[in-house]
Amino acid sequence: xxxxxxxxxxxxxxxxxxxxxxxxxxxxxxxxxxxxxxxxxxxxxxxxxxxxxxxxxxxxxxxxxxxxxxxxxxxxxxxxxxxxxxxxxxxxxxxxxxxxxxxxxxxxxxxxxxxxxxxxxxxxxxxxxxxxxxxxxxxxxxxxxxxxxxxxxxxxxxxxxxxxxxxxxxxxxxxxxxxxxxxxxxxxxxxxxxxxxxxxxxxxxxxxxxxxxxxxxxxxxxxxxxxxxxxxxxxxxxxxxxxxxxxxxxxxxxxxxxxxxxxxxxxxxxxxxxxxxxxxxxxxxxxxxxxxxxxxxxxxxxxxxxxxxxxxxxxxxxxxxxxxxxxxxxxxxxxxxxxxxxxxxxxxxxxxxxxxxxxxxxxxxxxxxxxxxxxxxxxxxxxxxxxxxxxxxxxxxxxxxxxxxxxxxxxxxxxxxxxxxxxxxxxxxxxxxxxxxxxxxxxxxxxxxxxxxxxxxxxxxxxxxxxxxxxxxxxxxxxxxxxxxxxxxxxxxxxxxxxxxxxxxxxxxxxxxxxxxxxxxxxxxxxxxxxxxxxxxxxxxxxxxxxxxxxxxxxxxxxxxxxxxxxxxxxxxxxxxxxxxxxxxxxxxxxxxxxxxxxxxxxxxxxxxxxxxxxxxxxxxxxxxxxxxxxxxxxxxxxxxxxxxxxxxxxxxxxxxxxxxxxxxxxxxxxxxxxxxxxxxxxxxxxxxxxxxxxxxxxxxxxxxxxxxxxxxxxxxxxxxxxxxxxxxxxxxxxxxxxxx
RNA sequence: GGGACCGUAGUCUAGUGGUUAUGACGCUGCCCUUACAAGGCAGAGGUCCGGGGUUCGAAUCCCCGCGGUCCCACCA
Numbered sequence: 001x002x003x004x005x006x007x008x009x010x011x012x013x014x015x016x017x018x019x020x021x022x023x024x025x026x027x028x029x030x031x032x033x034x035x036x037x038x039x040x041x042x043x044x045x046x047x048x049x050x051x052x053x054x055x056x057x058x059x060x061x062x063x064x065x066x067x068x069x070x071x072x073x074x075x076x077x078x079x080x081x082x083x084x085x086x087x088x089x090x091x092x093x094x095x096x097x098x099x100x101x102x103x104x105x106x107x108x109x110x111x112x113x114x115x116x117x118x119x120x121x122x123x124x125x126x127x128x129x130x131x132x133x134x135x136x137x138x139x140x141x142x143x144x145x146x147x148x149x150x151x152x153x154x155x156x157x158x159x160x161x162x163x164x165x166x167x168x169x170x171x172x173x174x175x176x177x178x179x180x181x182x183x184x185x186x187x188x189x190x191x192x193x194x195x196x197x198x199x200x201x202x203x204x205x206x207x208x209x210x211x212x213x214x215x216x217x218x219x220x221x222x223x224x225x226x227x228x229x230x231x232x233x234x235x236x237x238x239x240x241x242x243x244x245x246x247x248x249x250x251x252x253x254x255x256x257x258x259x260x261x262x263x264x265x266x267x268x269x270x271x272x273x274x275x276x277x278x279x280x281x282x283x284x285x286x287x288x289x290x291x292x293x294x295x296x297x298x299x300x301x302x303x304x305x306x307x308x309x310x311x312x313x314x315x316x317x318x319x320x321x322x323x324x325x326x327x328x329x330x331x332x333x334x335x336x337x338x339x340x341x342x343x344x345x346x347x348x349x350x351x352x353x354x355x356x357x358x359x360x361x362x363x364x365x366x367x368x369x370x371x372x373x374x375x376x377x378x379x380x381x382x383x384x385x386x387x388x389x390x391x392x393x394x395x396x397x398x399x400x401x402x403x404x405x406x407x408x409x410x411x412x413x414x415x416x417x418x419x420x421x422x423x424x425x426x427x428x429x430x431x432x433x434x435x436x437x438x439x440x441x442x443x444x445x446x447x448x449x450x451x452x453x454x455x456x457x458x459x460x461x462x463x464x465x466x467x468x469x470x471x472x473x474x475x476x477x478x479x480x481x482x483x484x485x486x487x488x489x490x491x492x493x494x495x496x497x498x499x500x501x502x503x504x505x506x507x508x509x510x511x512x513x514x515x516x517x518x519x520x521x522x523x524x525x526x527x528x529x530x531x532x533x534x535x536x537x538x539x540x541x542x543x544x545x546x547x548x549x550x551x552x553x554x555x556x557x558x559x560x561x562x563x564x565x566x567x568x569x570x571x572x573x574x575x576x577x578x579x580x581x582x583x584x585x586x587x588x589x590x591x592x593x594x595x596x597x598x599x600x601x602x603x604x605x606x607x608x609x610x611x612x613x614x615x616x617x618x619x620x621x622x623x624x625x626x627x628x629x630x631x632x633x634x635x636x637x638x639x640x641x642x643x644x645x646x647x648x649x650x651x652x653x654x655x656x657x658x659x660x661x662x663x664x665x666x667x668x669x670x671x672x673x674x675x676x677x678x679x680x681x682x683x684x685x686x687x688x689x690x691x692x693x694x695x696x697x698x699x700x701x702x703x704x705x706x707x708x709x710x711x712x713x714x715x716x717x718x719x720x721x722x723x724x725x726x727x728x729x730x731x732x733x734x735x736x737x738x739x740x741x
Numbered sequence: 742g743g744g745a746c747c748g749u750a751g752u753c754u755a756g757u758g759g760u761u762a763u764g765a766c767g768c769u770g771c772c773c774u775u776a777c778a779a780g781g782c783a784g785a786g787g788u789c790c791g792g793g794g795u796u797c798g799a800a801u802c803c804c805c806g807c808g809g810u811c812c813c814a815c816c817a
Contacts, residue, residue: 001776003776003777004777004779183812184813184814184815191817206817207817208817209817210817278816279816279817280815280816280817283816283817284816288816288817289817290817291817295815295816296815297816297817298815298817300815353817354814354815354816356815398746400745400746401745403744403745403746403812404745404812404813407744407745407812407813407814408812408813411813411814413815518811518812519811519812522812522813553753555753586764586765588754588755591747591754592810594753596753596765596766598752598753599765599766601766601779602765602766602779605779605780608777608779608780609776609779609780611776611777612776612777612780613777614776615776615777616777617776618776619776620776658754658755658764659755659763662755662763662764662765665764666764673776673777677776678781
């Protein structure tokens with residue numbers, strides 16, 4: 001051993017070693033003592049970023065530790081391949097258009113595989129001990145077939161349906177999205193007060209932020225309350241008149257107004273007035289118009305009063321109408337209306353309001369529209385109570401993260417729209433339509449891509465849904481099932497056996513652990529719980545371990561635009577994978593985590609400390625030796641070490657890897673190196689075999705304890721001093737027996 | 742509007758009812774002692790955000806503030 005560890009050499013040698021000696025990484029589903037971890041499949045962007053590094057180092061720590069405890073661990077690595085970002089790269093960077101579907105999909109596949117290669121290399125460098133034989137891609141033949149199989153299963157059980165509904169539509173991405181992907185953004189807006197003539201010569205005053213939807217106006221709603229006439233024959237809520245100091249000319253009860261019709265200017269349509277308990281009397285003028293569709297309320301009211309459906313927004317978010325607004329963008333239409341309706345607009349108020357947007361994709365954030373379309377849905381709206389019961393069976397770490405899920409479940413108000421239109425780089429539906437009915441394809445034809453597999457589709461003589469692919473969360477949200485599938489099939493997959501595979505998978509549920517970030521509780525965690533329960537009537541996992549986000553040193557989110565992104569590869573180049581792991585494992589569950597170069601440096605120093613103790617053993621040629629009479633100092637350190645192992649185990653069981661690491665480090669550095677080792681130097685010089693025995697065995701134990709944190713240096717030193725077999729073949733049980741025996 | 746989390750030494754951070762409040766970095770002094778100066782030894786540094794309450798005892802539990810982060814919510 002040289003004076004300093006050379007990580008360039010160690011990393012390379014140990015990676016080679018693990019590629020040849022990874023028996024301990026492999027999971028055997030037929031063996032007992034299973035510990036199965038459901039890991040997040042990273043999206044194949046090409047970058048394994050610091051967040052991936054953090055979460056996988058965490059998972060790997062646990063996997064290695066559990067193996068040393070004698071568990072048969074499944075640590076899978078998967079890749080989530082489909083999605084819009086890849087399409088955009090292909091279109092914008094490679095300049096390949098979507099016209100030729102086959103060519104486009106091939107380009108997507110190439111791009112994705114290239115990205116996986118580079119990400120895979122980073123994951124290897126991090127020292128991850130995933131099962132090399134069970135790496136999955138959501139685009140694998142087996143994965144696609146299984147995903148389609150689960151959809152067919154849901155369809156046959158009546159849990160998946162095709163419906164025409166107003167759906168959330170992202171005009172920018174030109175696709176439908178699910179409520180899991182939508183959220184509200186607070187924005188500046190304009191509230192238009194528009195005068196609408198009644199057929200009695202008076203006018204009612206409505207307030208709206210969406211005047212451009214005028215062509216879709218199909219009704220007027222008022223609250224069941226008092227309304228008054230103010231100047232210029234305007235009728236508003238009494239509340240509004242008082243608040244704005246208008247002179248009240250006459251007062252009406254709501255039912256006196258309800259009997260009139262309203263003439264919508266510009267389009268000359270007469271619509272009716274309805275009084276409704278859900279109208280907010282205190283907002284605006286207490287009068288609202290219904291346009292199909294400006295927001296979810298409109299959908300409710302349209303259905304309640306059986307109103308017409310007049311769509312005036314196309315897929316690109318442009319206006320459809322038979323007047324001069326036709327073809328305009330929404331904003332242009334809004335501006336133009338200021339001119340066209342100038343005799344009707346009483347005032348325009350600047351307001352801050354929440355706008356429904358495509359929040360799941362931070363590079364989109366486009367405002368959403370409601371457009372009626374025929375799509376596939378998974379039913380979830382009516383089973384909220386069930387879902388709430390399901391989540392109770394899962395243990396959350398930390399417990400308060402459960403609130404995010406409960407909060408979300410309570411808010412479900414629509415079924416899960418799983419169709420994505422205009423998305424080519426996705427999994428197609430295994431269904432076809434014939435005589436207005438939906439049928440599933442035969443299992444033996446899975447996976448099926450009706451856009452390409454014309455041979456397969458021929459026999460069905462029906463219309464496939466070639467313009468739709470499934471929501472990407474549909475693919476990733478069966479990961480707990482798929483990781484077991486891959487363990488069962490052993491590279492020998494036959495779609496005809498899907499029913500058998502499925503029945504077998506169920507036996508292994510729930511798996512031990514899901515680990516993921518809190519930002520995808522409402523998507524990945526929720527979706528997985530829903531899918532797996534609907535399919536199997538079992539919860540997917542017993543434990544959900546939730547971690548926070550990685551922030552920069554100042555506590556800001558990392559983003560390309562801020563230029564504060566830390567690349568794990570650079571850290572590993574400059575320091576070591578072990579040092580990066582040291583930093584990652586100082587995080588406590590649930591909390592956001594600042595990147596800290598100081599902690600990386602401390603980690604590196606600790607690795608060097610371990611190394612130098614190893615050198616001391618090597619220089620003094622410390623071998624197994626014979627234990628004779630233990631001295632006080634020997635007994636003390638042995639006892640302390642045995643207690644440390646117990647304490648460390650408690651920390652792991654509570655997912656407190658930070659405490660584990662701090663406690664172990666303190667023992668190594670202070671108790672063992674600074675105290676014990678200094679004390680026994682004389683004895684070592686005098687060839688005291690008991691001291692050598694203690695030194696030899698405790699240091700070996702230290703290497704084992706530190707190994708889940710710093711696998712490289714511990715594996716390397718272990719080979720130099722102890723054995724050429726992988727250190728993961730060691731067991732805590734054996735170690736304890738040896739030292740205390 | 743509702744909710745969650747957080748506020749501990751110069752900085753970051755653990756602790757969630759019980760002796761001198763954890764650890765890291767930084768800081769001060771001494772030491773190049775053949776495993777290690779990316780080290781060793783010794784040390785300084787805290788009104789645990791503020792106020793009130795519960796308790797024999799509060800950083801920890803409760804209430805009220807102040808400050809921060811995040812999530813959710815249909816108000817046109």
